[in-house]
Amino acid sequence: MEQARREQAEFAVSPVIATILLLAITVLLAGGVYMMMSGTVSAPDKGVPVANANVRALDNGYQVVTITDMSQQVETFRIKFQVVPPLSSNGTLVSGHTSDSNVYGISGANVSFHDRDAGFTVNRGDYFVINAAAVGSDEGGWVFRMLYDGGGGRSSGEIMSVTLPATN
CATH class of the missing domain: 2.60.40 (Immunoglobulin-like)
Known part of the structure; x- marks a missing residue:
């Protein structure tokens, strides 16, 4: 039984790597949302009107x-x-x-x-x-x-x- 637990533990992802992967996914999703929304939201036009x-x-x-x-x-x-x-x-x-x-x-x-x-x-x-x-x-x-x-x-x-x- 103890050997089965060791085999499972060897295949598990460490908490540090899991945190890094979640952070990377969050950054990618935030970048995707920013790219979609950047065209719809714009700052007020402060230049000369045309x-x-x-x-x-x-x-x-x-x-x-x-x-x-x-x-x-x-x-x-x-x-x-x-x-x-x-x-x-x-x-x-x-x-x-x-x-x-x-x-x-x-x-x-x-x-x-x-x-x-x-x-x-x-x-x-x-x-x-x-x-x-x-x-x-x-x-x-x-x-x-x-x-x-x-x-x-x-x-x-x-x-x-x-x-x-x-x-x-």
Whole structure:
């Protein structure tokens, strides 16, 4: 009987090796779970947002720039716009912030911003209306730029840029 116990003891795994094997299996499983979850969980995007826009000229002399896609919604006071004349033009640069009282929700202004969800944020579906005759962009070739003014250690830069079409 004693010899049978010795044979069984010789084939048994020592507690130290068993602990090491369990630790290795745990590390492998944790790595697998991390790899599966790393794609679904991401840190907040603190870089410059990116947007796409659609631009069209209306028959009444206005140009409309509609934001069709935006990587993140941004507060209106952080967004600056510019209507830039071509180099060959004598036109004047027009700029401002979307939160300016003479821009936000104002109809008939030289440049107005319309926040479709009225959330004081700039995101998909919002649009700018440009009075092309008043600004001088009715001949086309002007560039509309939307800029991000990062604060608190965040980056600043261009969100998007589109060329305005002629209205005449």
